[in-house]
Amino acid sequence: MKALSLATVFAALSGFIVVYVASWALDVDRAAEFQAYWGLFFAATGFLDGLMQETTRAVSTARESGRIGSGRPWRLGTAIGVGALALVAVSGFWWMPLLVTGDTGSAVALMALGLLSYTFQSVLSGILSGLGLWTRYAWLVALDSGIRLLLALLAWALGWTMLAFLILTVIGAAMWLVVLALSSEARSAARALVDVDPAPLARRVGSAMLATGAAAVMITGFPVFIQATTTESTPGNVTVAGIIMAVTLTRAPILVPLQRFQSALIVRFVETRDSLLRSLGVPVALVLGLGVVGGVLAWLIGPWILSTFFKDGYEIPGLILAILTFASACTGSLMITGTATLAREKHRAYVAGWVVASAVAFGVLWLAPLTLEAGVCVALIAGPVAGGLVHVWALRRMAVPASGAS
Structure with missing residues (x-):
């Protein structure tokens, strides 16, 4: 390991x-x-x-x-x-x-x-x-x-x-x-x-692909959605290019390693099926704690990094960088709860959590009367929290180990 x-x-x-x-x-x-x-x-x-x-x-x-x-x-x-x-x-x-x-x-x-x-x-x-x-x-x-x-x-x-x-x-x-x-x-x-x-394997792979696809759209596609839904007249104190770069930079340190660890988490949750909610709490707490620590660091040194290593137009206040870093940890927590539902063969709940997260995040960004930076920050916290609650609700409803997909 x-x-x-x-x-x-x-x-x-x-x-x-x-x-x-x-x-x-x-x-x-x-x-x-x-x-x-x-x-x-x-x-x-x-x-x-x-x-x-x-x-x-x-x-x-x-x-x-x-x-x-x-x-x-x-x-x-x-x-x-x-x-x-x-x-x-x-x-x-x-x-x-x-x-x-x-x-x-x-x-x-x-x-x-x-x-x-x-x-x-x-x-x-x-x-x-x-x-x-x-x-x-x-x-x-x-x-x-x-x-x-x-x-x-x-x-x-x-x-x-x-x-x-x-x-x-x-x-x-x-x-x-x-x-x-x-x-x-x-x-x-x-x-x-x-x-x-073969038939159940194909169905479950299809469900898992739908869920990971929803995750990819939210993680990789969110900056594209920012650009597609934002006009020059959108109110805010930062540029579109700046907020997209900020989202990208604050997500990479948490989400890229966690994506690689998903297989290890699935094995962990398969092995702890009888105490899944308890074993789920440890990695979620670690990721959220990392988000808090990373947020403090982003607040302190993030603006200096952007002004030193990037061109003009990418300046972002430290507070926004801190919130976006914690938001990436919220998405990381959603990834963890998702692997737990997959390990318990709750495939529909797995998909539903990611779809709800994407719908809430994109809905907030598109419909909420917020400035650009506020809308992005709220969307990237509210979406993952909503999706994670769907996963945890499904896990709590399981009184006995599942024997098939749901």
């Missing part, structure tokens, strides 16, 4: 460095296109993370209970991956020019192949996590992030073009091949069985 902790910290740092390097390696317009492409890819992989989460639960439950079904995650992953590839390949030439100019064909092809490969990476990640092979999973996480960081630094040093940054966005999704090639233990683990048959 120590290896996984180090890998998740590395993943959080490397992702931020890649985006930061791109802002210096590319001109302003191309850097903006890269960030849009980067955000779209990881929003799409957010949907595919549902395959990883349900594979983790199914493999872990099969190992704990001895209940074996005939479901095959690799076969299901192939169908999902081919579907994602076809969807992007058919529709990409219509919408990709809105994001990337000059490399549209390459951008579409790379996106399609990257999502296909990521489905298999999700399956392997879920199997390794479900079997408790944390060192192997940590290597997969580290390689995924490390190859992107290495190529970004090379691209900056050697003056490579936009195409290199498109490639490095998706290349991490191929690291499952490296892990399987180098680890006999991983190859053996890849044949692990799950606890359900």
